[in-house]
Amino acid sequence: MxxxxxxxxxxxxxxxxxxxxxxxxxxxxxxxxxxxxxxxxxxxxxxxxxxxxxxxxxxxxxxxxxxxxxxxxxxxxxxxxxxxxxxxxxxxxxxxxxxxxxxxxxxxxxxxxxxxxxxxxxxxNCSTIQLVVCLNALAKINPIKRVEVATYQAVSGAGRKAIEELKSKIRDYNNKIVFNAVPHIDDFDKSGYTKEELKVIFETQKILNQEFPISCTAVRIPVINGHSESISITFENEVNILSVHQIFKNSENIIVIDDIENNKYPLVEDCQGRQEVFVGRIRKDFSNPNILHLWCVADNLVKGxxxxxxxxxxxxxxxxxxxx
Ligand SMILES: NC(=O)c1ccc[n+]([C@@H]2O[C@H](COP(=O)([O-])OP(=O)(O)OC[C@H]3O[C@@H](n4cnc5c(N)ncnc54)[C@H](OP(=O)(O)O)[C@@H]3O)[C@@H](O)[C@H]2O)c1
Incomplete structure (x- = not known):
């Protein structure tokens, strides 16, 4: 070729x-x-x-x-x-x-x-990819009704210059991205969402070929590489945590790190250079048994x-x- x-x-x-x-x-x-x-x-x-x-x-x-x-x-x-x-x-x-x-x-x-x-x-989009890998696995065991996601995105998502800027400004307290979480990635749309958030919403619906409602808040944080997401999914039926673990373990390119007794959950350092999507902090909502919450991490330059x-x-x- x-x-x-x-x-x-x-x-x-x-x-x-x-x-x-x-x-x-x-x-x-x-x-x-x-x-x-x-x-x-x-x-x-x-x-x-x-x-x-x-x-x-x-x-x-x-x-x-x-x-x-x-x-x-x-x-x-x-x-x-x-x-x-x-x-x-x-x-x-x-x-x-x-x-x-x-x-x-x-x-x-x-x-x-x-x-x-x-x-x-x-x-x-990088944030969409790791999200749909998780949702696609979960939809096999329980139909999805709604998704809410908050992203915590590394500066490498904004290209080579963004990393250089973070490194050079690391001691400049006035720089927005240093020691900060900035809820603004790509331009604002007139809806009040950013274009990054709209990418996550509409791309996810297109890839999964489903129109369930999705809400997204995309945040840039001063991490060099690796995007993290807090994902909340409302299902049609009650969540069974054991089946969630099983479906993730049997899914292509998903790795579960979820051992809270030993303080183990996915961190960006786990995903560097890796093609898999890492999930952890898998738990049921307190007030609604049909809602699942989880934490998801992936290398935005690799799988993303x-x-x-x-x-x-x-x-x-x-x-x-x-x-x-
Ligand atoms: N970074 C991520 O995590 C990520 C994830 C998903 C998707 N993406 C998308 O992937 C694309 C690349 O992202 P990146 O992070 O790799 O950006 P980057 O580090 O800024 O690199 C941009 C590349 O595009 C080239 N380029 C820019 N303008 C050009 C022109 N007029 N003609 C030819 N080449 C040109 C640059 O060449 P020079 O070196 O010669 O300037 C460089 O090779 C973007 O569309 C981005 O939105 C990025």
Whole structure:
């Protein structure tokens, strides 16, 4: 296969590059693409230094698959050009996610939505991915009526510059993100929600193909990497904690850390570099036996972005969906 990564120099692009080293995809050529700013850069891949080339109309020729790991403006302009060059595109930006023609995929949940005629596949928002992995497992044992989620999101979710800024401002008490929890990720919508919160709500409903009400409060916290979520789910029937533990233990890519006697619950340090979603603090609501509360942690750059995109490509390859 001939594969391109647009945004190869970014946080998600570099994570993908690392994951591709051990991928089952038969890679003959890897084209690393970024902006003009990265002209002259080289990135390590399988023991070699690969040149980064600037994005242009011509970079897609002869590629089979292009991962777009850049901004939504880049995806909007260049994904159609890649498709014109017969490439399949997996886009990590928010630009195409809610387009009804575009499958929005978490492989554990809805890989079957990808058909041979789909030239473009959207990778969901990082906070959405870890949420739907949990909800999809739970919906198998008890129909979901309502979800409430509060996210505690790392600065790496805002890209490479955000990490540099946090590190450089760590002693600047006036900087908003230092020693603070900021309930503001992406722009505000006129509804009073932020766009990040709306992504979690509408993407979750699209992926699970269900319209149960969801509410979300998304908060940026001064953690370098790893998103945490407090999730409350109202079910149609009474919650059985034992069945919840069992379904999580039997689910692909979910790890339970829930041993309160020994103060064990998922922390961002558990998820670094991991493709699994970690859950813990599993408990029933005091006043309503149909409500479950839990804590969920995942690496936003890995399962929340690069690994999910790669899993999509690998499943398509294994199932020969695009004839690669
Ligand atoms: N970070 C996360 O946890 C996460 C999770 C899910 C989804 N996403 C989404 O994934 C995408 C990448 O995020 P990131 O965190 O990796 O961002 P990042 O660290 O800021 O990297 C952005 C990448 O896009 C490239 N780029 C920017 N403008 C470009 C242009 N005009 N032409 C070509 N390349 C351009 C940059 O190239 P240069 O180095 O040359 O500037 C860089 O490689 C975004 O759409 C983001 O919303 C991120």
């Amino acid at each position: 001939k594969i391109g990564i647009v945004g190869a120099t970014g946080l998600v692009g570099q994570k993908l590059l690392t994951l591709l080293e051990n991928s089952l995809l038969p890679i003959d050529e890897l084209r690393l693409i970024a902006s003009q700013r990265s002209l002259g850069k080289k990135l390590p891949y399988r023991g070699k230094e690969v040149d980064v080339i600037p994005l242009s109309d011509r970079v897609f020729a002869s590629l089979n698959l292009v991962f777009f790991m850049a901004t939504k403006d880049v995806a909007k302009k260049y994904a159609p050009l890649a498709i014109k060059n017969n490439c399949v595109v997996i886009d990590n930006s928010s630009y195409f996610r809610l387009n009804p023609e575009v499958p929005l995929i978490v492989p554990e949940v809805n890989i079957a939505s990808i058909k041979n005629e789909h030239a473009l596949i959207a990778n969901p 972005a690069a690994a999910n995109a790669l899993q999509i490509a690998e499943k398509c390859f294994k199932q020969k969906i695009f004839g690669w």
